[in-house]
Amino acid sequence: MKYSANSVWENKDGYDIAVVGAGHAGCEAALAAARLGFRTVIFTVSVDSIALMPCNPNIGGSSKGHLVRELDALGGEMGKVIDKTFIQSKMLNKSKGPAVHSLRAQADKASYSRTMRQVLQDQENLDIRQMEVTDILADNHKVAGVQTYSGAIYPCRAVILCTGTYLKARCIYGDVSTQTGPNGLQAANYLTESLKSLGIQMYRFKTGTPARIDRNSIDFSKMEEQKGDDRIVPFSFTTDPEDVQIDQASCWLTYTNENTHDIIRKNLDRSPLFSGMIEGTGPRYCPSIEDKVVKFADKNRHQVFIEPEGLDTTEMYVGGMSSSLPEDVQFAMYRTVPGLENAKIVRNAYAIEYDCIDARQLKSTLEFKNVEGLFSGGQFNGSSGYEEAAAQGLVAGINAARKLQGKEGIIIDRSEGYIGVLIDDLVTKESHEPYRMMTSRAEYRLLLRQDNADMRLTKLGYEVGLISGERYQKLLEKEKLINEEIKRAEHTNIGTSAEVQELLASHGSTPLTSGTTLGELIRRPELSYEALAPIDRQRKQLPDDVIEQVNINIKYEGYIKRQQRQVEQFKKLEKKMIPEDIDYNSIQSLRIEAKQKLTEIRPASIGQASRISGVSPADISVLLVYLESR
């Protein structure tokens, strides 16, 4: 039973900011708010579930690794914590271009969660409170505080909603369902109504997770071992690479087969998706195994990755086989997979449904357009993934703090970071499934590399106040070294000496017919900055990260310059801001559809307006002229 009138009381601890939820978004939001000097309280339904990883045991991966590095450059915590708690690490796409290199680490889940909790506990200005928040209190569309299940009122000036998958959560497999959040944790069943009463539109999304299997029941001899990289690259720019060269745990690769698929096909009618028990929209990018079997019927096998959940647990995550089929079917299907013949399931696979919002109700600062001081981040905004959540949490935390500082919120645009792409997509485009970051969503990805996240965003982190002056100075020095060395390489002449020709030949590179520059040689596909060291006498000893930047910037100069020119064009429209009080209906010449969409989304800039579906280039021209004439 929720509180009665008798239980209502007011907390007088004087919090400025309340964060609802202590998952990956909530942790970053609370840390940022507290570090920027505001008294912050973070609510969670269970202190033991702080920074919980209820699904896959990894941080990073394609484009998600980029998010973590950007977060780190801005002063977030995720990168530092995973560097302390990973048990295996890989740089993905190493054979591809630098823009798509992406770090992915296996986490020791319990250790990650504990370490993050420790950071929160040690953070000045930040209090942890185990309690379900049931109401957002607002005064004339302005946040006034939150109220808890117990009846307590916490007055505050800003609230950050990071409720993840907990709102009215329901977990389902077969015809069994529980009214719980992930991992059997208590759901938050009241907040949705409170939000609706504030005029906020809710969606219902669905996602899922595979079973966890006892490693003692697995025959690894039938699987391929997947090891980590020999040389590990840390996530955080502050981590000394020497500190992360650990003994790594292995993952294992096996495959489903026709037997697996037969069992699945025979039992499809028992899936809650087919019976209509699940109404939420699931993500297309992480389909359940039953989805894969139906949709890609021509594939006779699918990969299955067996990944450790940590060093102190025997539970193994069965990557690639999430499901909501009944328990007996789960047992049967997992046991058809080579190596899993005697598998013992510790936790069932399940689908989970939860309430979230249509994020187009948010500004690019992640503040609600119609409730001042109310911010939100993470899965609540319709995204998926720990990294996406953390990135939004950080931005929401920073902007809630800036709001109280009386400053403009920060907006990272699409040319500055994946975080910008993520947030812009969420607040601009309609989505009917949890949003996952992908490198193909970043139109300027050659510029948004994981290797240069520090150069892109440390300055902003410093200006915001989350990056120390010392760290910023170090970055400036790094930039100086890079620029000087690029200049030197482009102006260093290389003659046609025997030594040069010999070096070229040893790399299978065409000999020179006349002199050239070091830069020109670096641009040859088969050569690199490092490879040319023997013929580059003036070269100074430089740090590895500087060399990496010199190499990339010279090698891909043509492509990078092209994208930079595109960014210039992009920025022109991005800088044309639209006043908040604009009345689109009074602009006669806008088409009706454009009027409706613009009124609904209220874009902050002409650039954002141009990305709204249903707004044509002619509408944008009309808008430009209209704004000019105001």
Place this chain on the structure above:
Amino acid sequence: MKKDTIAAISTGMTNSGIGIVRISGDEAFHMIDRIYHGKERLSEAESHTIHYGYIKDKEETIDEVLVMLMRSPRTFTGEDTVEINCHGGTYVVKRVLETVIKNGARPAEPGEFTKRAFLNGKLDLSQAEAVIDVITSQSEYALQSSISQLKGSVRKKIEDIRKQIIYHTAFIETALDDPEHIDIDGYGETLKKVTEELLVEIKKLIDSSDSGRIMKEGIQTVIVGKPNAGKSSLLNVLAGKERAIVTDIEGTTRDALEEQIQLKGLTLNMIDTAGIRKTDDIIEKIGVDKAKEYVKNANLIIYVVDASRPLDSNDNDIMSLLDGRKVIILLNKSDLTTVITKEKMQEEINQKVLKFSRSAEAGTIPMIDISAKEEQGLNELEETLKEMFLHGEVSFNDEVYITNIRQKAALIDACGSLEKVIESIDNQMPEDFFSIDLMDAYESLGSITGETIGEDLVNEIFSKFCMGK
């Protein structure tokens, strides 16, 4: 990438005496330098001056022009502006515009000059409403006219090409997003083949824009043949048969008037000089040099051979002009005793033309026996023309060609992007670099069919490829 220097024909698309192509933007002066041939470099000339010279597309002279230079800010748009005054007639003006676009401008959006003028503070704020009206009305018009110009098979062709591009891009992107499930090492080879095929398709469409123009504006045709070969009787027969619509359009060469003849839905613009009409002898009257000029600008050469007399030096002169051109040879006077048979003529052609030829056209010159006097062989001529210009691929009432300059520019952009893909593959760039140019091509092609990129790539990834987790 969106280019920022724009160009458009600022006079109406009518056959007026003069046409003006206007260029506005930072690059306007560099662009005119590349195509203008006259006494000086225009980028170094003084503002608000007029210059006489020629517009050339590489070697080919397009027109004799007057170019007006106006430097920012004292111009209509407030930007550097160049106006090319060329000879009226839709063909020449369009060619000049195309040349400008080829050299880096992009076709202006509807109302864009006015919009720029306004945004650069050149128009009074009170004119905002009027400016908005110009933009919206012109957009509406452009949309309607470009949609009506794009029908059936072209749309389908472009959609097919786009489908292939997005499919391969999605495959690459899926692999990048999910490298442990999908391996694309060595995919460049496959993609290169596909891209080369797509390039061929797009180039065909670009070529069809010339066919499209031919459909709309007629085939620039010149009749050659020695004196008394029967050129004027042929012309009279053709004109009479289909009731020639005689107009006085000024043609590609200013001093030549055109006579339009409708044949089976094709329009032949017969280059009709005093020579043809009065003396019946183009070679004699104005000389081989002048004939060469006509031949150079023509889409079609009809070579009338007097089959009742042996070939002479006049014929040799004519044959020297035929290499690489679209030609029909008519063996006239089939009603008389003939001394020139098809076989004999082919031999001559083999010797005089093909011997030195590097052109595929030369091997396939159609020959028809006709009698202008008896009106025999004319049906065969019509069928042959249809075959030559409509490739027998499409029914000729269906307007399926790219005729719009904006659309053609988009096709050329798409070609450029795909060529960059091939370049990246050849330079052994990693696969993720291919996507960038593939998507540029996809976007350019989409601008023809009126489609934007939106979530296409992400949707394709999810619908065609199985991503893990």
